[in-house]
Each structure stands twice: as structure tokens, then as C-alpha cells.
Amino acid sequence: MLRVRRYTIFLFLLPTTLLVLLINIWPLVYTFNLSFTNKSLFRYDDYSYIGLKNYTDVLGSLHSDFYRVILLTLLYVAVCVSLFLLIGLATALALNNKRIKGLAFWRLAIILPWTIPSVISALVWKFFFNYDFGVINQFIRIFAGPKGGIEWLNGSGFTAFFAVVIVNIWLSYPFFTVIILGALQSVPAELTEAAEVDGATSVQRFMNVTLPLLRPAITPATILSAITTFQMFNTVYLITLGGPIDNPGHPGATTFVMIYMYKQVIGQGVTNTPYGYIAAVAVVIFVILFLMTLASLRASNVVSEVRR
Amino acid sequence: MSEQIINVHTSAVPGVAATSGFPVRVAKTRTRTATGRRLRDNLGLAGVYVFLGIMTLFALFPIYFVIQASLADTQTLYSTTLALFPSKPTLGNYQYVLGQTAFLHWIGNSLYVCSLSTVIGLFSAIFGAYALSRFRFKGRQMTLVALLALQAFPGLLALTAYYLLLQQIHLINTLEGLALVYGAGSIVFSIWNIKGYFDTLPGELEEAAIVDGASTLKTFWQIMLPLALPAIAASALLNFIGGWSEYALANLIITSVDATNTNYTFPLGMFSLQNDFRTPWGYFAAASVLASIPLMALFLWLQRYFQSGLTIGSVKG
Numbered sequence: 169m170l171r172v173r174r175y176t177i178f179l180f181l182l183p184t185t186l187l188v189l190l191i192n193i194w195p196l197v198y199t200f201n202l203s204f205t206n207k208s209l210f211r212y213d214d215y216s217y218i219g220l221k222n223y224t225d226v227l228g229s230l231h232s233d234f235y236r237v238i239l240l241t242l243l244y245v246a247v248c249v250s251l252f253l254l255i256g257l258a259t260a261l262a263l264n265n266k267r268i269k270g271l272a273f274w275r276l277a278i279i280l281p282w283t284i285p286s287v288i289s290a291l292v293w294k295f296f297f298n299y300d301f302g303v304i305n306q307f308i309r310i311f312a313g314p315k316g317g318i319e320w321l322n323g324s325g326f327t328a329f330f331a332v333v334i335v336n337i338w339l340s341y342p343f344f345t346v347i348i349l350g351a352l353q354s355v356p357a358e359l360t361e362a363a364e365v366d367g368a369t370s371v372q373r374f375m376n377v378t379l380p381l382l383r384p385a386i387t388p389a390t391i392l393s394a395i396t397t398f399q400m401f402n403t404v405y406l407i408t409l410g411g412p413i414d415n416p417g418h419p420g421a422t423t424f425v426m427i428y429m430y431k432q433v434i435g436q437g438v439t440n441t442p443y444g445y446i447a448a449v450a451v452v453i454f455v456i457l458f459l460m461t462l463a464s465l466r467a468s469n470v471v472s473e474v475r476r
Numbered sequence: 477m478s479e480q481i482i483n484v485h486t487s488a489v490p491g492v493a494a495t496s497g498f499p500v501r502v503a504k505t506r507t508r509t510a511t512g513r514r515l516r517d518n519l520g521l522a523g524v525y526v527f528l529g530i531m532t533l534f535a536l537f538p539i540y541f542v543i544q545a546s547l548a549d550t551q552t553l554y555s556t557t558l559a560l561f562p563s564k565p566t567l568g569n570y571q572y573v574l575g576q577t578a579f580l581h582w583i584g585n586s587l588y589v590c591s592l593s594t595v596i597g598l599f600s601a602i603f604g605a606y607a608l609s610r611f612r613f614k615g616r617q618m619t620l621v622a623l624l625a626l627q628a629f630p631g632l633l634a635l636t637a638y639y640l641l642l643q644q645i646h647l648i649n650t651l652e653g654l655a656l657v658y659g660a661g662s663i664v665f666s667i668w669n670i671k672g673y674f675d676t677l678p679g680e681l682e683e684a685a686i687v688d689g690a691s692t693l694k695t696f697w698q699i700m701l702p703l704a705l706p707a708i709a710a711s712a713l714l715n716f717i718g719g720w721s722e723y724a725l726a727n728l729i730i731t732s733v734d735a736t737n738t739n740y741t742f743p744l745g746m747f748s749l750q751n752d753f754r755t756p757w758g759y760f761a762a763a764s765v766l767a768s769i770p771l772m773a774l775f776l777w778l779q780r781y782f783q784s785g786l787t788i789g790s791v792k793g
Binding site: 196199258265274276283295 | 629
């Protein structure tokens with residue numbers, strides 16, 4: 169702690185405060201304010217305050233598009249994150265095996281997808297899932313004959329959902345591998361050896377000794393990854409544009425929350441962009457993200473750091 | 477108890493022990509379980525290698541495919557049967573991408589936007605991070621909590637607000653405007669990350685400098701800032717990569733001004749290149765390789781540096 173004059177503190181805080189006020193706080197406050205208005209493209213200047221109308225539109229009916237989108241997003245988060253965990257854990261355990269040779273090679277191979285700009289990965293996978301020329305259908309045709317193949321992205325909602333799960337696994341599980349491997353390497357060998365001497369099987373040793381010791385590393389990583397998956401936009405949008413859409417004017421099989429909001433602005437068939445409604449959706453998403461962030465902070469003890 | 481007896485037996489008369497029934501039987505079962513275990517271990521090890529092999533294939537196949545596709549001619553790519561090697565390798569795709577598309581403009585634009593946003597974000601973050609780490613003032617804790625809340629607010633949620641803000645300051649459809657919006661996303665993370673790193677540096681450093689008569693600003697700029705370089709570099713790299721692949725906000729803020737989209741950023745350009753099915757996919761593959769290799773090299777080179785700057789700074793305890 170340094171003892172300094174008050175204006176020194178003020179000067180240090182000034183650039184940060186000014187910029188945060190302009191580009192972080194003002195847009196947030198503006199969006200919040202906007203969510204109580206009926207501003208739209210046709211009512212750009214002569215809009216008025218309509219109270220909670222936008223919020224009742226978003227949340228009022230259980231059959232609304234918004235709940236469908238939220239449930240779909242949560243399903244996506246649950247499927248993706250549990251697969252990240254499972255595959256990340258399996259690869260980390262494999263790499264942590266003392267008898268595996270060439271660790272540096274396997275490690276590099278597995279984290280290499282991480283280094284590729286996600287926009288490229290997304291577009292490459294989009295081509296892989298292409299019906300006529302995509303590698304996946306070409307591979308299927310080796311076994312199923314020239315008429316084989318699955319209409320991945322423009323067919324059923326299920327295959328499109330499956331496709332964006334696969335892509336997200338490819339992009340994201342290395343993060344878990346790295347985190348879990350780091351934690352595994354800090355588990356003292358004496359503990360598992362002691363359990364072995366006591367007659368614990370390898371499964372028992374893993375479940376009762378190793379896994380509890382990994383929890384402090386896994387829990388924050390899981391929540392963090394749930395947050396990023398929840399607000400995932402780029403990858404999914406570039407591959408499916410939120411589709412396929414069965415019911416025109418309504419969200420499609422991969423229209424997750426951020427895509428839903430985005431498509432209110434630039435989606436096809438949107439003529440009168442409903443800025444007020446969009447802002448209300450944004451505020452609701454913000455509240456969900458904020459709660460998830462709080463959970464992750466509690467899990468990683470950052471809150472206690474603030475109090476120091 | 478019985479083990480002890482066996483031990484006495486075997487150690488007392490090692491040569492004869494084999495002829496007496498009891499110890500021999502023990503020795504036999506022991507070797508049998510040992511081979512059994514070795515076999516099981518080897519099978520397990522083989523299984524681990526197979527698993528790692530599959531995961532490596534999953535990780536590397538798309539990368540391999542794009543590299544070979546970038547060398548293939550158009551006919552090979554638009555075939556409905558699988559081809560894993562270009563029959564007549566050609567650099568034509570690279571020539572086309574570099575000569576006929578605005579690829580270099582997109583890369584240049586993205587470099588500019590990402591650098592500018594990193595500079596904006598970091599310059600304003602370092603002072604605040606230092607103040608939050610070292611000074612005690614009213615509202616400090618509240619500021620830290622408020623910053624955490626802001627971090628939960630992705631810029632995309634405020635798209636209307638950003639559009640309006642940029643319109644007001646006449647930066648709509650400019651790269652500078654986009655950089656400002658990206659800076660918003662990076663500043664909060666940078667403050668936390670760099671503040672956490674400052675927290676780990678001992679306070680004696682500044683006290684000594686101030687006793688020697690240096691001003692607070694001078695101490696900060698000449699002593700503390702160089703020490704925090706790992707955290708600053710890690711924040712810079714993350715900010716840079718974040719902007720490098722961002723599509724949604726760029727798509728709203730930047731509108732094309734000419735036929736080849738020279739004012740696009742890299743993600744917008746790549747999307748335009750691939751979305752248009754009149755454009756052969758080999759061009760897209762070549763552009764991907766050109767754009768990925770420098771970033772991959774940078775990442776691998778910075779990897780160690782990058783990890784220490786992040787783990788020490790933000791992920792504590």
C-alpha cells in the first residue's frame with residue numbers, strides 16, 4: 169500500500185474511468201433505458217416509455233420464442249460442457265500416464281486447434297458438413313455408396329445441432345485438457361500410492377483420491393466454459409446462421425440466445441427492427457450471465473480477493 | 477503372519493526352498509499374477525496410445541485437409557468422392573488469393589483494428605490496474621465489483637448502443653470505431669489481469685524508489701511497468717486474438733464500400749469468400765493457411781511467456 173496524495177490517485181484513475189464510462193457503462197445504461205421504450209426502426213425518434221411491456225413480451229408467455237431459445241441454449245451448454253469435461257479428463261489422464269512416450273508431441277497435437285482463428289475453424293467445418301462436397305459425406309459414401317450422405321446443416325434440426333456440438337468440442341476441449349493436466353501433475357504421487365497399498369482399485373483411487381483433488385481446478389473451468397458456450401455466437405452463426413428453420417419467423421434448431429438477439433436486427437424478414445424489445449432481451453441475457461459469473465467467482469475465490 | 481513364515485523359509489534355505497511344496501506354490505502364483513498384470517498393463521497402454529491417436533487425428537485432420545486443399549485444383553475439391561491428396565499440386569490458389577482478392581487488405585485492416593483496440597484497452601487499463609492494486613481509496617472495492625459485473629456484459633448485447641455511439645462521434649463504418657468497441661471488451665479483463673499481477677510484486681520496490689526521490693508516476697512508469705510486462709503481454713495477446721476472429725459486431729459496423737470489400741476485416745472477408753459458392757473453396761483454404769501460420773507460430777513462441785503472465789496474474793489460489 170502506498171501513501172500518495174489524493175490528486176495522484178485521481179490522475180491514475182482518470183484515463184481508465186473516462187474510457188470505461190464511455191465505452192462500457194454508457195452502452196449498458198443506454199441499453200437498460202432502451203428496454204423500457206418502444207423504439208424501433210419506424211419509431212426512431214418519436215418513441216415513448218412503455219414500462220415493462222418489452223419484458224412481458226420476452227418473458228410473459230411460456231410459449232414464447234424466448235423460452236424455447238433459452239432452453240435450447242441450456243441444452244447446448246449442458247451437452248457441450250459435459251463432453252468437454254469427459255474428453256478433457258480422458259486426454260489429460262492419458263497424457264499424465266508416466267509410461268506414455270512422446271508427451272510433447274501429443275500435447276502439441278491436441279492443443280493445436282486452439283491456435284487457429286475460430287472464424288477459420290468454423291468456416292472449414294462448415295465445408296466439411298457440406299452435403300455434396302463435404303469430407304464427412306464423402307467418407308460416408310465409401311461405405312454407403314454414391315447416393316449416401318446426410319444433409320447435415322439444412323436437413324433436420326438434430327443433425328445441425330449435432331454438427332455445432334462437434335465443432336465446439338473440436339474448438340474447446342483442449343482448454344480442459346490443459347487445465348486438468350496441470351491439476352493432475354500437482355496431485356502428490358504418495359497419495360495414490362498410499363491408496364494402492366491400502367488395496368484400493370484403480371477406479372477407487374481415481375474416484376476417491378484424484379478426482380476430489382482435481383475439483384478446485386475443474387469447477388471454475390467448467391463454469392467459465394458454460395458462460396462462454398452460453399454466449400457463443402461466432403462459430404455457430406457462421407456455420408448454420410441459426411438454422412435450419414422449420415417455422416418461418418421463429419427461431420431455428422441452432423438459434424441460441426445471442427443469435428436470436430442478433431437476428432432481430434439483421435435477420436431476414438425483419439423490417440421494423442424492434443430496438444426496445446432487443447434491449448429487453450439483452451438485459452435478461454445479462455442477468456443470466458451475471459449470475460453465472462457470480463457462481464464462477466465464488467468457485468474460484470476471486471470474491472475474497474476483492475475484500476482484501 | 478504366514479508371509480513372515482514364507483520369508484523365513486525362503487531366506488533360510490534358498491536353494492532347498494523350491495523342493496518344499498508350500499513356498500513353490502506361492503512363487504508360482506506370484507509369477508502368474510505378475511505376467512497377467514503385465515499383459516493387462518500393456519493392453520491398457522496400447523489402449524491409451526490408440527485413444528491418443530484418435531484424438532490427434534480428430535485434432536489434426538481438419539488442419540491437414542485445409543493445407544492439402546489449398547494446393548488442390550478446383551476439380552478435385554468439387555468432387556463428391558473423397559480425395560486426401562492433391563493429384564496435381566498447384567500454387568494457383570495462393571496466387572489468386574494474393575492477387576485477385578482483397579485478402580491483404582483484410583489482414584491489414586484486422587491488424588490495424590486489433591492493434592489499435594489493444595493499445596486503447598491496455599493504455600487505459602494499466603493506470604487503473606496500478607491504482608487499484610497499490611492505492612487505497614474510497615470506492616475501491618465497489619469499483620472492483622463493478623468491473624466484474626461489466627465483464628459479464630458482452631459488447632454484442634449493447635449493439636444498438638454502440639451503433640448509436642459511433643454514429644454520434646462519426647465513426648460508423650470506420651475501422652477506428654470498431655477498434656473502440658473492441659477496446660471496451662478488452663479493458664475490463666486487462667484491468668483485472670494486470671491488477672492481479674501487480675498484487676504479486678513486493679511493495680518494497682516502490683518504497684525504495686520513492687525514498688530515493690522518484691515521483692509516483694516515475695516509479696510506476698520506470699520500475700513497476702517493466703516488471704508487469706508478462707501480464708501486459710498476456711492481456712495484449714488475448715485482446716488481439718479476441719478481435720481477430722470477431723464477426724458479429726464487425727458485420728454491423730462495417731459495410732462494404734466496393735466490389736472486392738477492401739474495407740472488410742479478416743473475418744468479414746473470409747465469410748464473404750466462402751459464403752459465395754461461385755468462389756472455389758481452394759481460395760478459401762489458401763487464405764486460411766496464409767492467415768493461420770503466423771498466428772500459430774506466434775502462439776507457440778509465446779506459449780510459455782503467456783502461461784506465466786496469466787496464471788500468476790489472475791488465477792490465484
